[in-house]
Amino acid sequence: MITMDDIVREGHPVLRQVADEVSLPPSEEEKHTLTEMLQYLINSQDEEMAEKYNLRPGVGLAAPQIGLSKRMIAVHFTDFDEQEYSMGLFNPKIMSHSVEKTYLSTGEGCLSVDRDVPGYVPRYARITVKGTDLNGNEVKLRLKGYAAIVFQHEIDHLNGIMFYDHINKEDPFNVPENAKPAD
Numbered sequence: 001m002i003t004m005d006d007i008v009r010e011g012h013p014v015l016r017q018v019a020d021e022v023s024l025p026p027s028e029e030e031k032h033t034l035t036e037m038l039q040y041l042i043n044s045q046d047e048e049m050a051e052k053y054n055l056r057p058g059v060g061l062a063a064p065q066i067g068l069s070k071r072m073i074a075v076h077f078t079d080f081d082e083q084e085y086s087m088g089l090f091n092p093k094i095m096s097h098s099v100e101k102t103y104l105s106t107g108e109g110c111l112s113v114d115r116d117v118p119g120y121v122p123r124y125a126r127i128t129v130k131g132t133d134l135n136g137n138e139v140k141l142r143l144k145g146y147a148a149i150v151f152q153h154e155i156d157h158l159n160g161i162m163f164y165d166h167i168n169k170e171d172p173f174n175v176p177e178n179a180k181p182a183d
């Protein structure tokens with residue numbers, strides 16, 4: 001199982017690389033790894049497992065965070081409309097996005113960042129994502145708000161981008177005029 005010992009921390013070059021496309025169909029090993037990434041999220045949200053294995057809770061995870069520079073992400077969360085997302089995706093790609101932005105009023109954190117970085121992280125309010133799921137099916141997702149934020153955070157990791165790269169350096173709590181909080 002994946003534990004915090006497997007999560008690389010900021011400063012490791014893999015977090016600043018552009019990850020490689022996974023050639024399709026994914027190998028058994030790639031499918032196993034993506035399944036393990038999803039399992040980490042599920043375990044991390046289970047109080048007993050998180051306590052027992054000292055897991056930081058997570059709603060998303062990207063392969064570079066376990067040292068694997070491949071375009072693979074896993075997400076496990078329920079959004080504010082009670083819509084559940086629990087999936088692994090190969091080669092996720094943002095096909096289109098709104099001009100309008102959104103952000104989490106709590107700011108963001110990252111399993112690869114062992115410090116608090118205060119500030120709003122402006123992200124697209126709505127995105128359309130395409131990718132291939134663990135069953136080898138192509139999926140097309142239209143996401144907004146919280147779900148859009150989580151997927152953007154993960155896809156950023158595949159492009160070597162950390163959440164704090166988006167925070168306004170002069171005024172971390174500056175809100176762009178076209179942005180509304182997701183929560």
Ligand SMILES: Cc1nc(NNC(=O)[C@H](CC2CCCC2)CN(O)CO)c(F)c(N2CCN3CCOC[C@@H]3C2)n1
Pocket residue numbers: 044045046056057058059060061062065077107108109110111112149150153154157
């Ligand atoms: C928002 C949130 N971020 C948590 N952690 N950070 C992460 O997931 C990072 C990714 C998220 C940071 C902002 C957007 C994506 C991991 N990242 O580094 C991957 O790249 C949480 F843990 C969390 N929740 C709320 C839901 N709760 C259900 C019950 O179980 C606990 C769980 C806690 N919400």
Ligand code: NI
Pocket residue numbers: 109110111112153157
């Ligand atoms: Ni992260």
